[in-house]
Amino acid sequence: MTLRVTLCDDSGMARKQLLRALPQDWDAQMHMAEHGEQALERVRAGQAEVLFLDLNMPVKDGYQTLEAIQAEQLECLVIVVSGDIQPQARQRVLALGAMAFVKKPMAAGEVRELLQAFGLYQVASGKLQLVEQNKPALSAADKRLDVYREVANVAMGQAGEKLARMLDTFIDLPVPNVNFIAPSELHMAIQAIDTEQAISAVSQGFYGAGITGEAMVFFTDTSVAGLCDLLGQELSGSPRQQEIEALMDVASLLTSSCMQGLAQQVHIDFAQVQPILVGQDQSINDIVQANQQRWQNVLAIEIGYRLQQPAITFELLILFPEHALPILDRHLAHWLEERAEDSHD
Incomplete structure (x- = not known):
């Protein structure tokens, strides 16, 4: 039957x-x-x-x-x-x-x-x-974003699993947001955190196969305090030094794990530079405006991670410059070709 x-x-x-x-x-x-x-x-x-x-x-x-x-x-x-x-x-x-x-x-x-x-x-x-099934046909641009979104989804899950082990808690994972945006629109891509609060941000560059990009992790002040409580005795120094250590440790783990997950799927070995603190206790607009001069039109992958207990939210934003897209497309050609075909899904 x-x-x-x-x-x-x-x-x-x-x-x-x-x-x-x-x-x-x-x-x-x-x-x-x-x-x-x-x-x-x-x-x-x-x-x-x-x-x-x-x-x-x-x-x-x-x-x-x-x-x-x-x-x-x-x-x-x-x-x-x-x-x-x-x-x-x-x-x-x-x-x-x-x-x-x-x-x-x-x-x-x-x-x-x-x-x-x-x-x-x-x-x-x-x-x-x-x-x-009768469904409206997707445009070529939407099919392309669908491929990027699913690749990001798998990488996001790998990073979330490592973060959950590090913090010994469960991480709520979202549907990744993937869009082509201009630098002036970058603040609009940051959706998962409360931008009314003061924000801290850690940046880490990456490169490989002719691609140079950047990953940024954004934290609210409330989230930083919660992370310090979770990491506890693993941190050292003054309260301010502990906050910076917590920021750098979590941002580095998220970025490296997610980039590794992407690398496995697109078959590009990404190397990463040292993470740097690009803003602390600032508004999101101040952080974006201070850094946007080095960005052109980008493919932005936005992933908001959320802990339920304690309530902590932070956001990973991976930025691929416009010149990287043909390279990524070549490495994802088999999936892009499949999505370009007439399909029943």
Whole structure:
């Protein structure tokens, strides 16, 4: 009997990657969803006996979707596929009823073994069928951003996992914001932190394959105090020195981990220069204006990390200059070509 399956991810590229990883001889009918609310509609309509579910999505995220499936007692087997690889993320989704947790990107062999282990797939049992969906076509620019966003999502998850271990707490991860912007618009990209507060910022340059870029991490004063409490005895010196040490340690870990995650996917070895404190106890506008003269039009990747207990928020902003985009495109050509094709996702 044909199994009805839904792939839920806000990234078209991620859905297409997962679809390509599924066994082509699986007797399954495939449906798509772009966020948790759509996934629930598929489950209620009987189109998701099996649901592949991302965690970090707009409208309704994966955790909220799992909670709704439990609350409504919906019949559905859920396999979470996420770039958020924190141990607590895995524990949370399994506690909410997920059948399995797998990190992105899934390999074809891994998917096949998982489906066979749960008795959902037999070799040569049928043919994978994709249900046609009427959707507005994405522009070339939007497809390009979708690829960058999903690459950033995987890198963000790797950095979040290392930060969670460093601080011994759970990190809420967002959907990365990725946009092409001018320097005068840079302050608009900084969305995750309370810009009414005084801000501190750490900058770290990076280079590789003809690309020179910059990563900046922004902290509110409230967040700095919270980080000092979490790091505790690991810090030394006067209170002011401890604040600077906390800023530099967290910013360096976030930047290096995220750049490493990007490097693994775009196949570019990025080297990094020493981090520097570019502003402390200043307004966000003062920090941006003091530094924007070295920026031209950029690809800005904005990732807001949030801790629940204590309530701490800080933001990583990765800036690739305009001249880097053709180089990145060449290294991501296989994904960009796939997104340029007529697809059903």
